[in-house]
Amino acid sequence: MLLLWLQTIRMTSGAAEIYSLVMKTWFRVSDATEEYDAATNDICTYVAAIRDDYNWWHSHSESDTSGKLLLIDCEAHPRVVQLFFDDNIERDRPHIVDVRTLPSFAAVPFEQSRGLYLRRVEPYAAILDDQYYVNIAKDVLRDVRLS
Amino acid sequence: MKDRTTVADMVNSVLSECTWGVMTTHGISKVSSDSHDVSHLHWDVSHPLPSVHPPSDGSMTFGDYLENHSELDSTVIRQLKRTYTEPLSTGERFRSYFHHLHSSLQITDASKLQQAREMGLNFLSSGYYHLIPSFFALIEYLVLNGIQFRLLFRTFGKDLDCVVQEFNLFCTGEHPLYRSSVRLDGTDARYPVDYRLKLPFFNGVMVRTGLTAQDVHLADLSPNQVVALSCNMCS
Numbered sequence: 001m002l003l004l005w006l007q008t009i010r011m012t013s014g015a016a017e018i019y020s021l022v023m024k025t026w027f028r029v030s031d032a033t034e035e036y037d038a039a040t041n042d043i044c045t046y047v048a049a050i051r052d053d054y055n056w057w058h059s060h061s062e063s064d065t066s067g068k069l070l071l072i073d074c075e076a077h078p079r080v081v082q083l084f085f086d087d088n089i090e091r092d093r094p095h096i097v098d099v100r101t102l103p104s105f106a107a108v109p110f111e112q113s114r115g116l117y118l119r120r121v122e123p124y125a126a127i128l129d130d131q132y133y134v135n136i137a138k139d140v141l142r143d144v145r146l147s
Numbered sequence: 148m149k150d151r152t153t154v155a156d157m158v159n160s161v162l163s164e165c166t167w168g169v170m171t172t173h174g175i176s177k178v179s180s181d182s183h184d185v186s187h188l189h190w191d192v193s194h195p196l197p198s199v200h201p202p203s204d205g206s207m208t209f210g211d212y213l214e215n216h217s218e219l220d221s222t223v224i225r226q227l228k229r230t231y232t233e234p235l236s237t238g239e240r241f242r243s244y245f246h247h248l249h250s251s252l253q254i255t256d257a258s259k260l261q262q263a264r265e266m267g268l269n270f271l272s273s274g275y276y277h278l279i280p281s282f283f284a285l286i287e288y289l290v291l292n293g294i295q296f297r298l299l300f301r302t303f304g305k306d307l308d309c310v311v312q313e314f315n316l317f318c319t320g321e322h323p324l325y326r327s328s329v330r331l332d333g334t335d336a337r338y339p340v341d342y343r344l345k346l347p348f349f350n351g352v353m354v355r356t357g358l359t360a361q362d363v364h365l366a367d368l369s370p371n372q373v374v375a376l377s378c379n380m381c382s
Contacts, residue, residue, distance in 0.1 A: 010369040015360040018353075021367075026349050027297045046342045047298045048349035049311065050365070054303035056355040068301050069353065069363060084301070091211075105360035122199040123161045126281050127251050133285035141294070 015105050019071040022048065023080075031076040057096070064094050065107050070117060073102040081144060082117055085133070089120040154275050156229035158249045162241050163231040164210040167194040167202050188217075188237060197244050209237060252276050254324060262323040268316075270309040276324065278313050283325045286317070290329055290338055298342075307350065315343040 012021045023029045026048050052068040060066035070084050088096035092110075099108040099117055108117070119136060126132040152160075172189045190212040194202040201207070207216070209231060213224045231238040232245040252275050254260045263271035270277045289296045300310055316322040318331035318341070333341030344350070351367040 008369050010367055012365045012367075013361060013363070015363050018363060018365045021365065022299070022351075029297065045344065045349040046296075046340065047300075047314065047344040048351075049300040049302075049307050049344065049346075050351045050353055051305075051307060052301055052303050052353050053355045057303070066355070068303070069355075086301075100360075103360075122165065124165045124197055124248065125199050127161075127248060127279055130280050130284050132281040134281070134288045137285055137288060137294075 015069070015071055015100065016073075016102050019073055019076075019102055022050075023073075023077065029077060029080060062095065064110070065098050067094070067096040067098045070097050070099045071102055072099065072108065072117060076102070081140060083119055083136075083140065084117055085119050085121050087121040087123050087126075089118050091120065094118055152229065154252055154273075155245075155249060158245055158252070159231040159233070159238075160210070160228040161248065162197060162238060162244060163213075163228040164208050165197045165199055166192065166238055166241055166244075167198060167206040167208055168192045168212070169206055170212065170216060188212075190216075190237070192238070192240060195240075197241065252279075259323045266316075266321075266323065268313070268323070270313065271323070277309065278317075280325055283317055283322075283327065286331070286342075287327050287329065290331060290340075290342075300344075308346070311344045311346055311350075318343045 012018050024031070026044055027046070028044055057063075057066045057068075068084075068086070070082065072082060084097050084099075086096055094110050094113060097113075097118055099113045100106065101108055110118075122132075129135075168191050170189050171191050190207075190209060193206055210228055213219060213227060217224070219227070227237070230236050232242045233239065234242075254263070254271065254274050254276065260271070260274055286298070288294075300307060300314075302310075313322065315332075317325060317327060320327060320330050320332075329335050329338050331338065331340070331342040333339055347368050349367070351365045354364045354366070356362045356364065
């Protein structure tokens with residue numbers, strides 16, 4: 001008997017399937033149908049990374065609906081707060097982040113995503129103020145507790 | 148980021164996005180590929196200090212003006228932003244803020260810089276911060292306050308290896324520039340969670356091939372593939 005550890009490339013297609021891969025397979029975030037059990041929740045990773053499709057964004061004139069994909073599924077994870085920090089989110093449009101809701105894959109209007117899912121990073125403040133992100137987190141947590 | 152920029156370029160661009168002015172005419176700037184020739188620009192500073200919020204109705208940052216109210220091509224816009232506070236440039240009066248911001252990103256402790264070089268941390272050896280302290284402070288805050296979180300780095304570039312290397316050093320308490328009050332590699336009994344990212348796993352590449360939900364693809368390495376082979380040679 002020979003045991004081989006293989007590092008195989010896994011290809012996942014479809015927005016819902018990718019959402020599930022990241023939230024469930026990578027992060028083991030319990031969804032609304034599961035009872036969260038910290039003792040038995042076998043976390044795979046707390047930190048992960050994705051390299052997004054720059055060519056797609058560039059070939060679509062850097063439009064608001066072709067950037068880094070942020071998938072939201074409020075029904076599956078009603079208690080999860082997703083925050084996307086990026087200094088290329090502009091003051092009046094998402095620009096670099098393409099927020100989509102599942103299962104429809106409909107683009108979320110900036111009026112709705114701004115502040116809720118998208119946080120424009122102000123590099124000037126983030127560099128000079130060591131508490132910049134902490135203060136944002138405090139604001140978000142306060143809002144969550146009030147809601 | 149697809150092209151090489153210096154820290155000075157980046158600092159100038161940051162300042163062009165948080166200093167405010169007004170359009171001086173309703174004309175459209177169209178001409179000149181010379182970034183030092185600012186005579187054709189129809190924008191003047193109206194507020195003396197950098198600010199992340201507009202100081203008055205109708206004001207716009209220099210960057211906003213260039214990108215949304217001029218017809219300059221992207222190469223010229225990029226160059227104007229990267230030289231924004233240089234002598235004779237539009238934002239020359241903000242040069243002192245350039246120096247302040249620039250020095251805030253510099254590693255001033257020579258021993259720590261030397262340590263980074265000895266550790267082979269190429270992204271720090273040029274003498275500038277890479278991940279900034281406010282980011283590390285956020286992670287520390289979330290952990291210390293018992294807030295469950297997951298972190299997903301997203302990039303268009305090829306900088307993930309450096310980011311992950313630096314983040315993992317932060318987790319093990321070995322980062323030369325930021326010492327957390329808690330170890331985040333699972334060895335601290337108070338917080339027995341290992342936050343390090345174990346590349347090459349949990350690292351995907353996204354590709355989009357069309358406009359529908361099915362036209363999104365993510366490639367990653369599956370970490371749990373064990374294949375048992377039986378063959379004659381192994382008997």
